[in-house]
Amino acid sequence: MGTPALWAPQAWLPARGWVDGVLLTPGRDGCWQAVQAGVAQPPEAATVLPGPVLPGLVNAHSHAFQRAFAGLAERREAAQDDFWGWRDRMYAVANRISPAQLQAVASQLYAELLQGGYTQVLEFHYLHHQPDGRPYPEPLAMAQALAAAAQATGIGLTLLPVLYQRAGFAQPALRPDQCRFATTPAGVTAMREGIRAWGLPGVTAGVAIHSLRAAEPDAITALVQGCAGDAGPIHIHIAEQTAEVSDCLAATGRRPIEWLARHVALDARWQLVHATHATPAEMDAVAAAGAGVVICPSTEANLGDGILDLPGWLARHTITSIGSDSHVARHWPHELRALETSQRLALRQRNVAAAPEQGQPATAARLFNHSLAGGAAAAGFAAWGLVPGARADLLVLDGAAPGLLGVPVSQALDGLVFAADAPAFRQVWVAGQCRVRDGRHVQAAALAEGFVGAMQALWA
Structure with a gap:
């Protein structure tokens, strides 16, 4: 019954x-x-x-293991602190957590996300191997831990195994504290198919590229070719930090989103995570391709990333979704409030996201509707919300x-x-x-x- x-x-x-x-x-x-x-x-x-x-809303960007680090990087011993210092400290948990611990941490997180109004979570998953870089006897052990957490709590899960190859544009190998992230294009698509083969209810899969700095151009091309004909989503961190933009310019002569738009055929499967530092021309290219942008306001504020051009993305009718990323906040009303209030501080205006000229005078409603549609696109769902199917x-x-x-x-x-x-x-x-x-x-x-x-x- x-x-x-x-x-x-x-x-x-x-x-x-x-x-x-x-x-x-x-x-x-x-x-x-x-x-x-x-x-x-x-x-x-x-x-x-x-x-x-x-x-319910889709949480379009999650690193579940970072729930074990939330609140534990809010001290500064050096002259200054930034994203890169936070990242090095975050590796402390990334290099210790076991499959059993990951399942326990993810289970708590997923329960909190449900309590916060998310009913689907997209895992940008790069903890593939043992801390020393050797594969687990069961190669998908860490992904299985996340799936078990989702099944135990009842949240929907989209696993996005990540292509991760190098430490930076000028660093062709991974650092010792990154060796458990190592993957190849063939390995990523094999993980995607392995996850789908489980046939677990509520569990789907796509792929991800960690970032342009962490993947070789030829490998990005190979992964995109491996996704030909597949409807699953493709996610990438991009243009999150100004240092990343500068490094990409120095290495390639182009800004990150500009480089990506010129080297791959962006389409609706593509989700650009953060996209904080984008020029009008880059925004035009993303909008013309029908790709989406995943915004993570609480994490972007916590890490000092900067403030994206929300009016610019909305004016181009770009589909935007939200994610809780590092999980310093775990309910979507907080993310939408942070998104709008950051714009108010930067622009010294109120109700920035409202569009009365389009018959949308309510800021919360416009942000919510964008996040509803954007989350569905980020997960690759044809139907989402209170609609048949x-x-x-x-x-x-x-x-x-x-x-x-x-x-x-x-x-x-x-x-x-x-x-x-x-x-x-x-x-x-x-x-x-x-x-x-x-x-x-x-x-x-x-x-x-x-x-x-x-x-x-x-x-x-």
């Missing part, structure tokens, strides 16, 4: 926003079979949801949460993004199953115990 129909007093529907009385019927396949608006009263057999309903995911708002109490439903999304200072989801459903009740994952206590054990072993 399948999950009974769910009735919401209000729900956020495509192109309509808040709609009263929505009946949502999951099918046996875990996808929405029907979405019917204007149902004033819940049918007798329906489950009545205890608040307004939003679709999409996976049966939803979020139930807690109307009594700080920032939402007393706010009219018509402006609940505004309150959620700009006034709620903690996750405000009473329930979270994935594939027709309730995974979060009363704001906590249904297995929160057991997952936390495993996480604490892993943290103690990592940092003792």
Whole structure:
């Protein structure tokens, strides 16, 4: 017997926003079979949801192992600190974490992401081998740990095995503390196919290139050729740091996005992660190709990356999604607020992302709708949200949460993004199953115990 129909007093529907009385019927396949608006009263057999309903969002960029490092790099002993100093300290956990510890850390993270309103996570996965660089007896051991965490918590997972070959444009080999990242184009596509062969529900796969500095041009070409005819997503870190842009110019004579657009046939499969430092011409090239941009506001702020040109990307109708990346924040309203407030600080304006001239005066709604569509594109999903054929995911708002109490439903999304200072989801459903009740994952206590054990072993 399948999950009974769910009735919401209000729900956020495509192109309509808040709609009263929505009946949502999951099918046996875990996808929405029907979405019917204007149902004033819940049918007798329906489950009545205890608040307004939003679709879940895709977290389009994650390094799960970095959850074990969140909050542990906020001191400075040298004259200054930057991304590169943070990266070297981050390698301390990257080079110690075992498959069992990764599973425990990822399980805690994925529960927190569900509590924060994400129902799908895209893992930019480069911890492939043992710390000394030797393959595990089971070559996909680390990917299996992530998949096991996703299965245990109920979140959807897209694994993106990463091409990683060198330490920098002028460093043709990996550093000793990067040897467990080593891959080849053939190895990456083999991992993708191996993950797909598992046939796990809710687990999909694409590929990723760590960055232009970490992959040889010929290898990038070979990987792209290996993806010919495959619909899976292709992700790449790009133009995150000004030093990266300078190094790319010195090595190739072109800026990172400019180089990429000239050397590969960008299309809708491509997702450019960060793209913080992009010129108008580079932005034009990305938009013309139909590629997407993945923005990670909390991490980009934490690492001092800089502020991207959000109005420029929006003006070009580029599909943008959000990710929590290093997981210093783990709920999407925080990311959307940080994205908008960074623009306000830089431009000394308010409601930068709103577009009243396009009939979109609400900042939160425009950002949310972009993230909804962008997340689907980043994961390679044809359907996403509260529509027939999409996976049966939803979020139930807690109307009594700080920032939402007393706010009219018509402006609940505004309150959620700009006034709620903690996750405000009473329930979270994935594939027709309730995974979060009363704001906590249904297995929160057991997952936390495993996480604490892993943290103690990592940092003792």
